[in-house]
Amino acid sequence: MTESAYLHTTRTAYDTVAPEYAELLRNELDGKPLDRAMLAAFAEHVQGPDAGEVADLGCGPGRVTAHLHSLGVNAFGIDLSPRMIDVARRSHPGLRFDVGSMTALDLADASSAGAVAWYSTVHTPPELLPTVFAEIHRVLVPGGHLLIAFKVGDERRHLSRGYGHELSLDxxxxxxxxxxxxxxxxxxxxxxxxxxxxxxxxxxxxxRQAFFLAHKPENSPAHKPEASDPRS
Incomplete structure (x- = not known):
């Protein structure tokens, strides 16, 4: 699948289900102590009076953005789906939310103290993940931190229905x-x-579910590393 095709299908699916998705997952973190622990560990690295902004990439309705904010993180959200961003802005009016793509972030080089990709790469074909990770590297300050959550396995599942709607989503x-x-x-x-x-x-x-904490080394080069084929 080409980059533009997967972005289109993902945007369309989440535009379709945005209100139902937000309601279903509104309190999901309440029952997930290990997930909250990883968010708390990440927050310790990126909070403080002099800390910069932290981008919640693929923020959906903003629940993780708001949770990070409650932990003292200067967090804002970015999502591919305009309807998800509308829901996030209504649900969390004091926070910033922007429409955008993880494959081409509208953020300056070395401008973010941290980034979160909370299950937001699960719709990205594996061969396109290098583009996403290169963009995250580009926007992180040297020493900046990344938290990524994803599903463990080696397969693609196609959804034709979800959250009460017909859809098409890998x-x-x-x-x-x-x-x-x-x-x-x-x-x-x-x-x-x-x-x-x-x-x-x-x-x-x-x-199984995976949660990785990573960082951009202090001596990391300013330029974006070359994206490489994960199959090579």
Whole structure:
């Protein structure tokens, strides 16, 4: 699938389901202590009076953006879906939300203290992940941090219905070793990871869940590393 095709199908799907998605997942973090722990660990690295902004990439209705804000993080959200951004702005009027794509972020080089990709890469074909990770590297300040959450596996599932609507959406389960390798090739150093079993709310449709903390080294070059084919 080409980059433009997957972006179009993902945007269309989430524009279709935005209100229902937001309502269903509104309190999801309440029952996920390990997920909250990883968000809290990330927050410790990027909060403080002199800390810069943190981008929640693929923020959807803004629930993770708002959670980070409650932890003292200067967080804002970016999402591909205009309707998701509309929901986020209505739900969290004090926070900033922008329409945008992780493949071409409208952010300056070295402008973000941190970035979160909370299950927002699960619709990206694996061969296009290097583009996303290179963009994250570009916008992070040297020493900036990344938290990424994704589904563990090695398969693509196609959804034709979800959240009460007909839709067309691919979901990718990705091997942790592939993600770690692609982060390294993008110039991002992995320093902590959590892989947990599915909880009761995720069974039986889902498997293990992964959470990686990485950072852009202080001596990292300013230019964006070359995107590489993960199959090579």
């Amino acid at each position: 979901v990718y389960w990705t091997p942790p070793e592939l993600v770690a390798d692609l982060l390294a090739k993008a110039g991002l150093s992995l320093y902590a990871q959590l892989i947990r079993e599915p909880d009761d709310s995720e069974k039986p449709r889902s498997g």
